[in-house]
Structures are given as structure tokens and as C-alpha cells.
Amino acid sequence: MGKTDNNVGQIDIQLKKLVESLIDRKIVPQNWLERVQDVKLSISQSFDQLPKAAKLLVDDKDDMNYYDCKAILEYLENSDEAKAKNFFGQYTSPILKQWIAIVKKYEAGNVFAAEIARKLNENATFEIPALRKSIAQYEKYIADNNRKIVEHQKSIIECNKAYANSCAALKIPGFDIRLELQALVYELPQLFKDIIPLICSLSEAGSYHYQMQLYLHGGNGDNIPHLSALEQFWKSDVQEQDTKVVEITTDHPSRLSEVVGVSSIEEINSTYINKMDTGIDWGTSEEPNAVDIVWDITIDDTSSFVETQEVTEAKRTSLLQDSVERAKLTNDILELQAFLHQRRIELKSIDVAFASQFQTSHQLLAGQNLETIENYLNGTNAAIAALNDKRLQQVLLIKQSPRYLDRLVSNLEIQMNRVEKLQSSINQLEDKNAEMIATVSSNHSKIKCIATATKKLKTKFEQVSLPPLFKGNKVHLLGDISSL
Structure with a gap:
């Protein structure tokens, strides 16, 4: 005081x-x-x-x-x-x-x-x-909520990105998921059309396989193993080859080679030369009444060839769409692939006896070499990869398995629902912050x-x-x- x-x-x-x-x-x-x-x-x-x-x-x-x-x-x-x-x-x-x-x-x-x-x-x-x-406590809560809001916003961006990536991987817009996934089934024909050339390109490798089996079984073709599904696939258009018409006209004999299934003029000559013994005058006589005949080969109807191609493609597509036939084709290609692997191993070995034993065999065996086998193998690898393509397998599962379709829809809906939940949480946090x-x-x-x-x-x-x-x-x- x-x-x-x-x-x-x-x-x-x-x-x-x-x-x-x-x-x-x-x-x-x-x-x-x-x-x-x-x-x-x-x-x-x-x-x-x-x-x-x-x-x-x-x-x-x-x-x-x-x-x-x-x-x-x-x-x-x-x-x-x-x-x-x-x-x-x-x-x-x-x-x-x-x-x-x-x-x-x-x-x-x-x-x-x-x-x-x-x-x-x-x-x-x-x-x-x-x-x-x-x-001070409220300000701390507000800061924590703002941090959570930022985290939720980042999560929403990540979820939207993941959802967009999932839709992009499935090649759907992502507006009506179930309907868009079901519509993917209509892509199957085109997906199989892209595989057809790859399988057709294996025909020479298949012939090589056949000739090797024939050689190993002493020329007896009755009991040799066949690539039945592949052979059926390759020969699905053989019956259509005879729809071409050979017509005799007055000029251009060189066009004989255009006939489907005839590789040279000599084959045409060998087909018809025997007719000389029947007494037919082929225009070599100098008699005044002799008729000059000139060979010309034309196609009766060009549109028939296109139609044949379409029918053949449709048949092959149908074979690929059948799960049983597709499995058989896959097994045959895998068997062909294993066969070619073994041939490659043998060709890499330096064995004069092995190299010379096929000299008098079919030209596919006589001319076999490592490069050719590698090309055959590349073809089988490409075909197997195409048949096992993830996109193709997805679409096939969507078509064949309702449960798989439900699971896909559910996974995408979970991503969408997570975004909605995060946005709802953001709204609640913002309301709390405002209060x-x-x-x-x-x-x-x-x-x-x-x-x-x-x-x-x-x-x-x-x-x-x-x-x-x-x-x-x-x-x-x-x-x-x-x-x-």
C-alpha cells in the first residue's frame, strides 16, 4: 500500500x-x-x-x-x-x-x-x-475438418480417375453400366474376325506337322495324329472352290491360271489333253472346215466369290464363337506349338544324320530350317495370344456368365458409391464448419x-x-x- x-x-x-x-x-x-x-x-x-x-x-x-x-x-x-x-x-x-x-x-x-x-x-x-x-477448440476442429475435406476431395479425384480408367479398360462410357457391358457382346464377331487370319496363317505349319507325322509313320496316314479342329477350320471353304466356271472363248489362253485351285497352264493341259483321243478336232487341221479354238478362262460371276468369302468367314466366326470348338482349336494350336518347339531344338543340334534324313521326303521336310520353324512358332504364339486376349476373355465371360457381369457392375458401382459417400461426408463437414x-x-x-x-x-x-x-x-x- x-x-x-x-x-x-x-x-x-x-x-x-x-x-x-x-x-x-x-x-x-x-x-x-x-x-x-x-x-x-x-x-x-x-x-x-x-x-x-x-x-x-x-x-x-x-x-x-x-x-x-x-x-x-x-x-x-x-x-x-x-x-x-x-x-x-x-x-x-x-x-x-x-x-x-x-x-x-x-x-x-x-x-x-x-x-x-x-x-x-x-x-x-x-x-x-x-x-x-x-x-481454440472450435478452430482446431475447423482446421481438422478442412484437412479431411481436402483429403476427401483428393480421394474423389482418385476414385473418379479409377472409375474412368475402369470404364476405359472396358471401353464403355460409364453412364448406364449394365446396359453398356451387355452391349459389348456385339463386339465378339469383329474380335473373332481379327483372329481368323492368324489361325489361317498356320496352315503351312499344319501341313508341316502332317508331313512330319506321315514320315514318322512310314507313309501310313491312317493312324497318324491329326490337328482335327484346325484342319476343319482351314477346310471350311473347300466346298466353295468349285463355284468357279471354266469357259472356252476365243482369246487369251494365258488366263487359264486364274481358275481357283489351278496353279498352272500345265495342270489345265493335263486335264484336257486326254480329250485328243476322243476324236475331237482341236484346230490343228488345215481343212477348210476346221474350227479354230482358243482357250480363255473367265469367272462366271465375280460377286459369287465375294459371297463365298463372306460365307466362309461367317462359318469360321461361328466355330470360334462355340466354346467347345474354340477350346479344341486352342488345344490344337498348343499341340502344334509344342511340336514346333521340339523341331526347333532338334534343328539347333548339329547332327548331319538328322539333317540329311529328310532329303528325299516332302519338300516341306526337305527344306525345313531353323528360320522357317521360328516363323511358324511366331504364328502360333500370335494366335494363342489373340485367343487368350484379356478383352476377348472379358467379353466372352460377360456373354456366358451372368455372375461375372453382376460382379463387374458391382465393382463399378462401388467406385461410384464411394464418390457419393465422400461427397456426402464433405457436405457434412462443411455444414459442421459453418456452424x-x-x-x-x-x-x-x-x-x-x-x-x-x-x-x-x-x-x-x-x-x-x-x-x-x-x-x-x-x-x-x-x-x-x-x-x-
Whole structure:
């Protein structure tokens, strides 16, 4: 405690010890809290009877203090309520009497000082720190939610990308999944058409296989192993070869070689030369009645050849679409592949006897070499790869297995549903953030209002109420309240 020039001292008191100090100095009684509760009851009973203008003097009737009651009393004393007095000059207004009694109850035993001291301590030590802590927690929650939102947004991008990749792999737009997957079945004919040339290119390798088996079995073709499915596939258009018509005209004998299935003029000559023994005049006579005949080979109807090609392709496509026939074809190609692997091993070995034993055999065996076998193997590898193509297998499974189709649809729908769930979670987090931001803003406003009211109350309490209670000494309150 210090002294001033007017011999007035200053007392520094910790705010949280002010009530205890007032009781120790016997400025307020120990039962001050009970008296304050009695005053609060009187206030609640009298407040509703006040004029409207008097009520506006108070921010919150449940949080009224001594100074609020003094302000209401002062207003009533200056209003029409104070005009009615009795013979002794006493007020006769019941409302005015009630508030005079309330103020006196506050002043009796200085219980108002203890109440204000407690209020200041609550605001500075508990109320404002609690609001600040609440703000810090809300801001942490908001930051966590924002982090989750960013993570969810990244997950949505990843899910959308994965979904787009899945749809791209299946070659569907991804709008109506089930319908689009079912429509993939219509791609099968074209997929098989792309495989047909690869299998047809194996015919020479198949002939090589046949000739080797024939050689190994001493020329007996009855019991040799056959690539039955492949042979059926290759010969599916043999019956159509006879649709060409050979026509004798008057010029261009060189076009004989254009007949399908005839490789040279000599083959045509050998076919018809025997007719000379039948007595037919072939135009070599010098008789005047002799008829000059010139050979010319033409195709009766060119469109028939195209139609034949289409029919053949349709038959082969039908064979490939049949799962049993397709399995047989695959097995034959694998058998041919294994056979060619073995031939390659044998050809790599330096064995003069092995190399010379086929010299008098079929030209495919006599002319066999490592390069040719490698080409055959490349053909079988390409055919197997095409038959085992992932796209082809997917479409076949979609066609043949409803459960596989359901599983594909389910997997894609799971990706779509995950995106919807993530977006819903983002919306919920954003709603929560909006609520917490509003609460934080409200708490900042509350802190500002409470701090302003607390500072104002502290100043008035220090300057007006405490000096008389401490024998005219100035009182300075210390503690958390100083940092507001």
C-alpha cells in the first residue's frame, strides 16, 4: 500500500482474494451469499412491474447487479412514480418502494461489494478463458475438418480417375453400366474376325506337322495324329472352290491360271489333253472346215466369290464363337506349338544324320530350317495370344456368365458409391464448419461484450464503491482482470 500527496493510500488486492479480504475486514458478513440470493428473489418478483423504459436500462434481468438496481431506482425517482407522496414526504408508489427496499438490502452489510467482486472474478478467471478455450477448440476442429475435406476431395479425384480408367479398360462410357457391358457382346464377331487370319496363317505349319507325322509313320496316314479342329477350320471353304466356271472363248489362253485351285497352264493341259483321243478336232487341221479354238478362262460371276468369302468367314466366326470348338482349336494350336518347339531344338543340334534324313521326303521336310520353324512358332504364339486376349476373355465371360457381369457392375458401382459417400461426408463437414465458424464468431462477440462490461464494472467498483469501504483508500484490483 502506497501513499499519495493527499495522504490517501492505495491498496493492491488480488481479485480472486477480494471477497475473502472483505469478510476478513468485516466489511461484509459471512452469510452474504444468502442475502444476495434474497435480493435476487426480490428483483425477479419486482422486475415485471417496472415501466417499459425502466426495463430497457438492463441488458439481462437474470444478471442484474447493484448498479443496475441503483439505475432503475434513479429512473423511478425522476419519473411520475416519485410524485405520489404521503403527509410525511414518503413515496406511496408500490413499485418505487420495492426498488428502494432492494437497494437497501444490497447496501445492508455491503453484500453488493461481495457480489460484484465475485462477478468480476468469474468473468476474468472463468467466463472469458472458457470462451477463449472454446474458440481454440472450435478452430482446431475447423482446421481438422478442412484437412479431411481436402483429403476427401483428393480421394474423389482418385476414385473418379479409377472409375474412368475402369470404364476405359472396358471401353464403355460409364453412364448406364449394365446396359453398356451387355452391349459389348456385339463386339465378339469383329474380335473373332481379327483372329481368323492368324489361325489361317498356320496352315503351312499344319501341313508341316502332317508331313512330319506321315514320315514318322512310314507313309501310313491312317493312324497318324491329326490337328482335327484346325484342319476343319482351314477346310471350311473347300466346298466353295468349285463355284468357279471354266469357259472356252476365243482369246487369251494365258488366263487359264486364274481358275481357283489351278496353279498352272500345265495342270489345265493335263486335264484336257486326254480329250485328243476322243476324236475331237482341236484346230490343228488345215481343212477348210476346221474350227479354230482358243482357250480363255473367265469367272462366271465375280460377286459369287465375294459371297463365298463372306460365307466362309461367317462359318469360321461361328466355330470360334462355340466354346467347345474354340477350346479344341486352342488345344490344337498348343499341340502344334509344342511340336514346333521340339523341331526347333532338334534343328539347333548339329547332327548331319538328322539333317540329311529328310532329303528325299516332302519338300516341306526337305527344306525345313531353323528360320522357317521360328516363323511358324511366331504364328502360333500370335494366335494363342489373340485367343487368350484379356478383352476377348472379358467379353466372352460377360456373354456366358451372368455372375461375372453382376460382379463387374458391382465393382463399378462401388467406385461410384464411394464418390457419393465422400461427397456426402464433405457436405457434412462443411455444414459442421459453418456452424462452428458461427459459434466462434458469436464467442468472439461475447468475449468482447463481457470484457467491455467487466472493465467498466471494475473501474466503477474501484473508483466509487471500494474506497469508502477501505476508509477512503484507493483499491487497485490485480490478477487476470488486468489482462482483459
